[in-house]
Amino acid sequence: MVKRTSFEGDSCPIARSLEALGDWWSLLIIREALFGIRRFGEFQSRLGMAKNILSARLRSLVDHGILETAPASDGSAYQEYLLTPKGRGTFPILVALRQWSEAFDDHPEEIATILVDRAKGRPVKKLEMRAEDGRLLSPADTTLKPRPARRRSA
Amino acid sequence: MVKRTSFEGDSCPIARSLEALGDWWSLLIIREALFGIRRFGEFQSRLGMAKNILSARLRSLVDHGILETAPASDGSAYQEYLLTPKGRGTFPILVALRQWSEAFDDHPEEIATILVDRAKGRPVKKLEMRAEDGRLLSPADTTLKPRPARRRSA
């Protein structure tokens, strides 16, 4: 097979997430959805992408349980695309990508927006990794362990 | 031109990060690099990807300042690929992707490894978004503001 390789059966959770999110458009569609965009035409005009690609991506995101189609909302008979909890769960990923750009982009002056705390209008703090007990962890403070076998329960 | 669209000039920091990281392999290469993989052949055998694609991706990552080539390390005359600070800065992105899979994957039993605090052997806490003053923020507690114009300084 010369198909584009799929990570569907991969045991690495990063590869598995890329299976659903790892193409050029999916995360941008989710970004728009988090902003409240719901309609096909809105996605299309805001992202400036071809309609067939958008159509394929929306279908893929629905298949992966990230979006769901709702029958209506503004009274019209059209449908719209809403984030599921799984879809809203990508928020930290988007924040991490955003903060990485803010920190390391070669031309940060071209970045138009900053993510701020709505209450104070101040930038949000950088994401940090902490242990269960709250200690701040660096990458070197972490390691991978095999997942414990599921305990047989029923 | 029917080229794949580039996000290079886009003002959205998420799009800008996807320009460098948003393909199927780049983040997996970085994942391996964070594990200490440095050599072409090691990447190739561990990821099982075609050598031409690996070659192109490594070049792209070097061009984006995420990897750099170092002349040697084990004495041999070959070169190796090392993460730059910018490359190591992607760690939160990978953690976010991993945690998203752990939380929402449809077949979590297929996930082989968990990320743990090395000192205690316990899973790391989920990434959380906080305000400057430490308040925990939900997506709804945040908003985007236009980046303040650079203050003319010299």
Next chain:
DNA sequence: CAACATAGTTTCATTATGCAACCACTGGAG
């Protein structure tokens, strides 16, 4: 120097992307 390993590049078939054109359905005006 012969033989083998490493690190790629080249070639070619297959797939995905992107644009434009086309089609189906909706909702409103007449």
Next chain:
DNA sequence: CTCCAGTGGTTGCATAATGAAACTATGTTG
């Protein structure tokens, strides 16, 4: 009901990216 613009797609075709395998060029070992 008919016409018609707007919405939400699908289809066709050209081009670009991907992937497997073969090939090349060094480096390394015996």
